[in-house]
Amino acid sequence: MVSGERSAAGRFAGRSVLVTGAAKGIGRAAVAGFARAGARIVAGDIDGEALRELPAVIPVAEIELVTADVSDPDGARSMVEAAVRRYGGLDVAIANAGIIPLAGILDTSVQDWNDVMAVDGRGMFLTCKYAIEQMSGAGGGAIVCVSSISGLAGQKGQAAYGPAKFVATGLVMHLAVEWAAAGIRVNGVAPGTIRTDRVQALADEPGGPEYLESIARMHPMGRFGEPDEVADAMLFLASDEAAFITGTVLPVDGGYLAQ
Ligand SMILES: NC(=O)c1ccc[n+]([C@@H]2O[C@H](COP(=O)([O-])OP(=O)(O)OC[C@H]3O[C@@H](n4cnc5c(N)ncnc54)[C@H](O)[C@@H]3O)[C@@H](O)[C@H]2O)c1
Numbered sequence: 001m002v003s004g005e006r007s008a009a010g011r012f013a014g015r016s017v018l019v020t021g022a023a024k025g026i027g028r029a030a031v032a033g034f035a036r037a038g039a040r041i042v043a044g045d046i047d048g049e050a051l052r053e054l055p056a057v058i059p060v061a062e063i064e065l066v067t068a069d070v071s072d073p074d075g076a077r078s079m080v081e082a083a084v085r086r087y088g089g090l091d092v093a094i095a096n097a098g099i100i101p102l103a104g105i106l107d108t109s110v111q112d113w114n115d116v117m118a119v120d121g122r123g124m125f126l127t128c129k130y131a132i133e134q135m136s137g138a139g140g141g142a143i144v145c146v147s148s149i150s151g152l153a154g155q156k157g158q159a160a161y162g163p164a165k166f167v168a169t170g171l172v173m174h175l176a177v178e179w180a181a182a183g184i185r186v187n188g189v190a191p192g193t194i195r196t197d198r199v200q201a202l203a204d205e206p207g208g209p210e211y212l213e214s215i216a217r218m219h220p221m222g223r224f225g226e227p228d229e230v231a232d233a234m235l236f237l238a239s240d241e242a243a244f245i246t247g248t249v250l251p252v253d254g255g256y257l258a259q
Contacts, residue, residue, distance in 0.1 A: 011239050013038035016087035018079055020070050020127055021097030023050035025196030026146065028058070029227030030094050033235050035060035040087050044068055044079035045097070062087075070097045070123030080130040089138050092238045093131035095124045095168070096146040100198050102205075105159035113160045120164035128171055132184055140183025142238040145172050146230075147188045147249050149256050169249050176247030185246040187237040192253030195224040221254030 017034045021027040022043035031043050031054060040062040045051045048067035055063055066082045068075035083090040098120040101112055124145055135141030150158050151165030172188040179186060193199055193215050203209045216224050233252045236242055251257045 010038040011241075012092070012235075014040065015091040016040050016042070016083045016089055017092040017094065017238070018042040018044060018083050018090055018127075018131065019094040019096060020044045020076075020079060020123070021146075023047045023054065025198060026191065026194060026227045026230045027094070027096040028054065029231040030096060030234050031060065031063075032058045033228065033231035034092070034094075034238075035063070037235060039092070042066060042079060042083045042086070042090075044070070044082075046070075046075075070095075070127055071118040073126055076123065076126035077130045079127070080134055084134060090131055090134045091141050093127060093135075093141070093143045094146070094234055094238070095127040095131075095143065097123055097127075098146060098164075101161055102157050102202075103159060104157050108159045116160045116164045117167070120161070121167040124168050124171055128175055128186070132175065132179060135184050136179070136182050141185075142242075143175070143184065143186045144234045144237050145169075145186070145188040147172070147190045149190050149192050149251065149253050151188075152190050152249060152251065153257055172249050173247050180246055185237075185242070187242070187245060187247070188249035189230055189233045189237070190249050190251045190253065190257070191225060191230045192219050192251070192256040193224050194227055194230055196227060199224065219254035219256050220259065223254065225252060225254060 017039040019027050019030045022031050023045035042064045044066040046069045051065050064082050064086045066079045068078045070076045145168040147168035148165040150162040151169040172186050176186040203212045230252050
């Protein structure tokens, strides 16, 4: 595709895009962003009830809802298969589904570790695996994995979640190299703290609203990011404008990692 050939509004016109963890937060913003850009969407999430609300709250021409668990191989595969069945293929996969348990190592059990590694680790691996299986037989595609500032640098109180986000960063780098010649680009975003329901719920956890405000102040811009701001970076990385970009994890963090 020649640069500029598609208008910004239609730059994903006719393309099939899977978003995992699509029902809330960053995933929901990604669905909205890709829909505005003309994409045909598969929205996958474990929370079927929240997923079913999507078409009512987001203007989207074509959407297929898949209630499934990305940590389960059949679940992750069913999201990719939905794109193939309905749209004839998969052009873009946004591997976003994740859980965000925050605790230091002394308060982290083996079960806590296994839980976060199952979703943020294995789930991301499975989403990439089945997406690449599809894309490799169809001439290419683009994947964006959702890492985190915690997947690029150390933080306090993230003894299991932080290492799980390094899985996303690792998948981006290794799969980008493995699949570059096949026309599959694999990139990531590393959000700082983003104003999603999960983050706002931190006000009810130990530390309360003061803890939440202190996190905002840790970002040089002095505020949380918005889900749309992460979605915009995903759209760029998945678009033809990023045709020579692969293996990159782009911070969307108000300057956090520059400190
Ligand atoms: N919010 C932040 O500050 C922030 C910062 C950095 C990275 N992230 C990452 O962004 C991604 C989305 O986070 P968010 O803040 O939007 O969270 P969220 O909790 O608002 O949304 C996550 C969505 O994923 C779904 N989900 C959870 N487990 C699933 C599973 N096993 N299978 C399918 N769907 C599942 C949930 O039902 C939910 O709809 C996560 O990977 C998270 O690690 C978030």
